Amino acid sequence: MMRKIKIAFLHFAKPKGFLTLIIVFYLFNGISYIRMQSVTFDEGSFLHYANKVLHKHPDRTDPMSQNSKMPIVMLNLIPRIIEQVIHPQLHKSDDGVSDILMGRYVTLFFSIFIILIVYDWTSKLYGIHAALFAAFLTSVCPNLLSNAGFVTTDSYSALFLLLSMYATWLFIRNSSLKRFCILSFLLATSQLAKQSLAFLYVIVPLYILTYILVQQKRPHWKKIAVYSVSFLGINWLIINAGFLFVNTNVQLKNFTFISDAFQHLQHILPGSLYIPFPKAFITGLDIAKHFDQLGGGDWNICGNGNVTILGRSATFAGIWYYYIVSLFFKTPIAIMFFIAGGIWIIVRYRSAKEFFANEFVLILPVVFYLFYMSFFYKCQVGIRQIIFIYPLCYIFCGNIIPHIHTLKRQMVLICLSLYLVVSVFIYWSNYYPYTNEFIWDKKMAYTFVGASNLEFRQGEIFLSRYLLTHPDVKTPTSKPDTGTFFINTNDFLDVWNFHRFDWLHKFRPTDQVAYNWLLITVSPGDLKDLQNEQK
Numbered sequence: 001m002m003r004k005i006k007i008a009f010l011h012f013a014k015p016k017g018f019l020t021l022i023i024v025f026y027l028f029n030g031i032s033y034i035r036m037q038s039v040t041f042d043e044g045s046f047l048h049y050a051n052k053v054l055h056k057h058p059d060r061t062d063p064m065s066q067n068s069k070m071p072i073v074m075l076n077l078i079p080r081i082i083e084q085v086i087h088p089q090l091h092k093s094d095d096g097v098s099d100i101l102m103g104r105y106v107t108l109f110f111s112i113f114i115i116l117i118v119y120d121w122t123s124k125l126y127g128i129h130a131a132l133f134a135a136f137l138t139s140v141c142p143n144l145l146s147n148a149g150f151v152t153t154d155s156y157s158a159l160f161l162l163l164s165m166y167a168t169w170l171f172i173r174n175s176s177l178k179r180f181c182i183l184s185f186l187l188a189t190s191q192l193a194k195q196s197l198a199f200l201y202v203i204v205p206l207y208i209l210t211y212i213l214v215q216q217k218r219p220h221w222k223k224i225a226v227y228s229v230s231f232l233g234i235n236w237l238i239i240n241a242g243f244l245f246v247n248t249n250v251q252l253k254n255f256t257f258i259s260d261a262f263q264h265l266q267h268i269l270p271g272s273l274y275i276p277f278p279k280a281f282i283t284g285l286d287i288a289k290h291f292d293q294l295g296g297g298d299w300n301i302c303g304n305g306n307v308t309i310l311g312r313s314a315t316f317a318g319i320w321y322y323y324i325v326s327l328f329f330k331t332p333i334a335i336m337f338f339i340a341g342g343i344w345i346i347v348r349y350r351s352a353k354e355f356f357a358n359e360f361v362l363i364l365p366v367v368f369y370l371f372y373m374s375f376f377y378k379c380q381v382g383i384r385q386i387i388f389i390y391p392l393c394y395i396f397c398g399n400i401i402p403h404i405h406t407l408k409r410q411m412v413l414i415c416l417s418l419y420l421v422v423s424v425f426i427y428w429s430n431y432y433p434y435t436n437e438f439i440w441d442k443k444m445a446y447t448f449v450g451a452s453n454l455e456f457r458q459g460e461i462f463l464s465r466y467l468l469t470h471p472d473v474k475t476p477t478s479k480p481d482t483g484t485f486f487i488n489t490n491d492f493l494d495v496w497n498f499h500r501f502d503w504l505h506k507f508r509p510t511d512q513v514a515y516n517w518l519l520i521t522v523s524p525g526d527l528k529d530l531q532n533e534q535k
Helices: 002-012 015-035 043-054 071-086 097-126 128-139 142-147 154-173 177-190 195-215 221-242 260-268 279-294 322-330 333-349 352-357 360-375 383-403 407-425 460-469 502-506 524-534
Strands: 307-309 312-314 483-488 511-513 517-522
Touching: 015 097, 015 128, 015 142, 043 071, 043 097, 071 097, 097 128, 097 142, 097 154, 097 383, 128 383, 142 154, 142 383, 154 177, 154 195, 154 360, 154 383, 177 195, 177 221, 195 279, 195 352, 195 360, 260 279, 307 322, 322 360, 322 383, 333 383, 333 407, 352 360, 360 383, 460 483, 460 511, 460 517, 502 524, 517 524
Parallel strands: none
Antiparallel strands: 307 312, 483 517, 511 517
16 A cells, blocks of 8 residues: 555656646636636627637627627537537527536636646746746636636637747747748637737747847748748638638628728728638727727727726726736736746846847747737726736746755745745635735725726625625615625726716725625715715
């Protein structure tokens, strides 16, 4: 018996054994999380659009609800498809809730590949121990895990940005046609996952060009021509296949664009021009661009709320420091130390050529997206829109491990890692509203990170359980009253400018439920003072 235990221990003491344990715990953690999350704002519309594409109706008939929906979410229909095959006469009348809950496990499953790719890439850069460290950081990231439990495209975007940049890094080391075709395939598939990944068509060439200039390599024009033809062919095939070749090769004059950018293109290009991509793909980019220009604050026009951060609320406008502040308060403090250590090592030990050959490919997408989404993007509705930068950051953190030689550094690493685990798992089964210890009073977190970083309508199960033991807590109305009220951060900050609960804004929350529901107590004296103010 002892011999079997020893063999099992030795097996898991190997690097791949540790990686297996990391993934097993990640799945346990993710399943626990999924079971506690109520259906969020977007999940129904994501699954509805995936069903439309599956039935060869990918046209975006409702721009407000279908603007960011992509074919990749058809993967989340796999459980329902299997269920329907087993029970051909199955018909559900739960508005898709059961399909959403089962579909979440598909997102969680595919998010495992983020950990695996982080491990593989980091091992090639910094070694096996660094790879295990980076995989560990990825597995306990509250922002990645929170979105891996939803039927949305955010987790897929993290996977495909990571895959695309990894394929780019591999390609510059061996510029074979095979590796280029893999890169082209991943870039094309990324376009089926998230519209913001269209910028990969800028980021990837920019990195390759920078690498060529720094390494002083001579371009091979014949090779470039062959690769360009392959790239165009692969992207045409994959993007069309993703939309099942429905409504492709439509003339430009048959498009009705709503964004300024696409209307301008339609004006300067001939109307008889055939567009070799699906109409739904092009109109999706157009609608997304339109809402990016518009911003939020009116439920009837855009469906997105005001941008709220650091006590400021902006209607139909972005706030340039939104993502910087969001990252500062929603990234675990230990991760910030690891990143700072990685930067110190790069500055001290890397030559320019080494940096541009390795770390630059990790940093470029992070800097690009932070810059673009801070200054040219108005629909700033939570850190979930930019979580795809985290895996690249965790790989970057791996570069500190080869330099952990002394006992003092090892103890610092262990202490920070334990601190990270404690900081994150305080939010067990409720990671979406995570904020770090720079916000100590969690009921006031909304004053720092705004509404969308805390509220995605994911916490209703926690609220229901709370109300069972606190039946005296009630929903506020537009009329001032006394008692203890519960209200979510979206309504309290009035992100849609309904002004239904303006009278509550006079009061400070007394407590919180699940970090996104605020409890506000109004005494008879408070009510009398409020009424006197309103006279």
